[in-house]
Amino acid sequence: MTPTNPTAFASQTVHVPLSERSYDISIGTGNLAEVGRWITSLRSVTHAVLISDANVAQHYLNPVSESLEAEGIRVTTLVVPAGEPSKSVGTSQELWEKALADRVDRKSIVVALGGGVIGDLAGFIAATMTRGLDFFQIPTTLLAQVDSSVGGKVGINLPAAKNIVGCFWQPKGVLIDTAVLETLPRREYLSGLAEVVKYGVILDPEFFEYLEANVQPMLDRDAVVLQKIVARSCELKAQVVAEDERETTGLRAILNYGHTYCHALETVSGYGQYLHGEAVSVGMLCASRLGEKLGVFDQEATKRQYKLLTALGLPVDVPKLDKEAILSAMQRDKKVEHGKLRFIVPHSIGKVVLTSDIPAGVAMEAWTDGYVS
Ligand SMILES: NC(=O)c1ccc[n+]([C@@H]2O[C@H](COP(=O)([O-])OP(=O)(O)OC[C@H]3O[C@@H](n4cnc5c(N)ncnc54)[C@H](O)[C@@H]3O)[C@@H](O)[C@H]2O)c1
Ligand SMILES: O=C(O)C(=O)C[C@@H](O)[C@H](O)[C@H](O)COP(=O)(O)O
Numbered sequence: 001m002t003p004t005n006p007t008a009f010a011s012q013t014v015h016v017p018l019s020e021r022s023y024d025i026s027i028g029t030g031n032l033a034e035v036g037r038w039i040t041s042l043r044s045v046t047h048a049v050l051i052s053d054a055n056v057a058q059h060y061l062n063p064v065s066e067s068l069e070a071e072g073i074r075v076t077t078l079v080v081p082a083g084e085p086s087k088s089v090g091t092s093q094e095l096w097e098k099a100l101a102d103r104v105d106r107k108s109i110v111v112a113l114g115g116g117v118i119g120d121l122a123g124f125i126a127a128t129m130t131r132g133l134d135f136f137q138i139p140t141t142l143l144a145q146v147d148s149s150v151g152g153k154v155g156i157n158l159p160a161a162k163n164i165v166g167c168f169w170q171p172k173g174v175l176i177d178t179a180v181l182e183t184l185p186r187r188e189y190l191s192g193l194a195e196v197v198k199y200g201v202i203l204d205p206e207f208f209e210y211l212e213a214n215v216q217p218m219l220d221r222d223a224v225v226l227q228k229i230v231a232r233s234c235e236l237k238a239q240v241v242a243e244d245e246r247e248t249t250g251l252r253a254i255l256n257y258g259h260t261y262c263h264a265l266e267t268v269s270g271y272g273q274y275l276h277g278e279a280v281s282v283g284m285l286c287a288s289r290l291g292e293k294l295g296v297f298d299q300e301a302t303k304r305q306y307k308l309l310t311a312l313g314l315p316v317d318v319p320k321l322d323k324e325a326i327l328s329a330m331q332r333d334k335k336v337e338h339g340k341l342r343f344i345v346p347h348s349i350g351k352v353v354l355t356s357d358i359p360a361g362v363a364m365e366a367w368t369d370g371y372v373s
């Protein structure tokens with residue numbers, strides 16, 4: 001799935017082959033103002049519900065809505081507060097009601113302009129409003145460009161469990177403009193790098209080595225390195241999603257590496273305390289220690305991840321939260337089957353295995369071993 005077929009909107013295109021749900025990820029620089037032409041090249045549209053957050057709207061709402069209007073599209077603009085708490089039932093209800101009040105119908109489309117919060121939330125609105133509207137992703141964070149805008153997992157949180165209400169709803173297209181990352185705050189940018197490291201560990205040892213060799217250019221947001229990490233991450237995610245769209249065979253679950261710990265950390269600490277990528281960083285190291293405890297992963301490989309994540313300015317230590325609360329949050333993970341915890345356990349850099357029957361005590365040791373000494 002090498003990036004191919006450059007178009008006016010993209011210097012690279014990654015295809016996501018899913019039969020009638022197939023779509024392209026168009027990756028370029030400076031293509032945001034082409035959104036209107038891009039969407040109308042994919043289907044005819046008369047009404048778009050454009051969903052964004054307050055920070056992103058400040059920078060990019062006008063060029064995007066003007067570009068849609070220039071194609072004769074009526075635009076309903078819905079802006080929610082920035083941050084994880086917006087992935088909620090309350091915000092969803094507001095969006096459903098406002099879309100309805102502005103005459104949404106089954107031919108309307110939903111456009112997500114923002115990071116993973118907006119992509120997950122807007123995708124959920126698209127999937128549920130009038131039982132399903134076409135949906136387009138314009139990801140504006142690194143995390144959303146390398147991960148959340150691809151693959152169709154959409155949804156919201158409940159106070160007790162992350163992403164617990166949602167569905168699979170593939171976008172009709174993903175438009176990535178890496179130039180928008182210039183305005184992304186540093187902490188948010190670093191958070192996205194954690195998911196990039198994840199792809200190296202789960203699937204691609206050469207990519208992991210490339211990341212180890214390019215720490216400074218990554219921190220500097222070097223344009224060439226950015227194009228490479230975005231395109232490679234999208235290719236890897238597209239391959240996995242194409243083979244196991246709905247996480248039924250277990251293959252797609254590898255994208256959840258580190259996430260059982262990560263989601264427990266995000267939930268118990270209160271959504272928004274840890275950015276998702278920060279919690280992924282902490283979670284991947286817990287999963288690595290778990291691999292060591294199970295005798296399938298060696299300490300040197302854990303150290304390589306530790307070194308890379310630290311060099312990228314990501315957190316690696318486990319905070320001392322209520323252990324019972326962490327364990328019960330992990331027990332609400334969507335990988336749990338028949339009441340049993342399942343983890344993505346690394347065996348080597350580039351290979352991870354979905355593993356069942358891990359005693360809760362061992363899983364918790366891998367957590368507490370990460371406390372700051
Ligand atoms: N669906 C999936 O497959 C998937 C994958 C990974 C993560 N996620 C979800 O994604 C969410 C995290 O996404 P995120 O890290 O993008 O966070 P986010 O959407 O909260 O965006 C981060 C912050 O950056 C701001 N921002 C976004 N783009 C900007 C830009 N270009 N310039 C300036 N500011 C900008 C936003 O306003 C926000 O304050 C979590 O809810 C996580 O669960 C989903
Ligand atoms: O796309 C996937 O599949 C992933 O697991 C990607 C993850 O990075 C992402 O955080 C996802 O939202 C987690 O999904 P969940 O099913 O554990 O809620």
Ligand SMILES: [Zn+2]
Nearest residue numbers: 195259276280
């Ligand atoms: Zn994630």
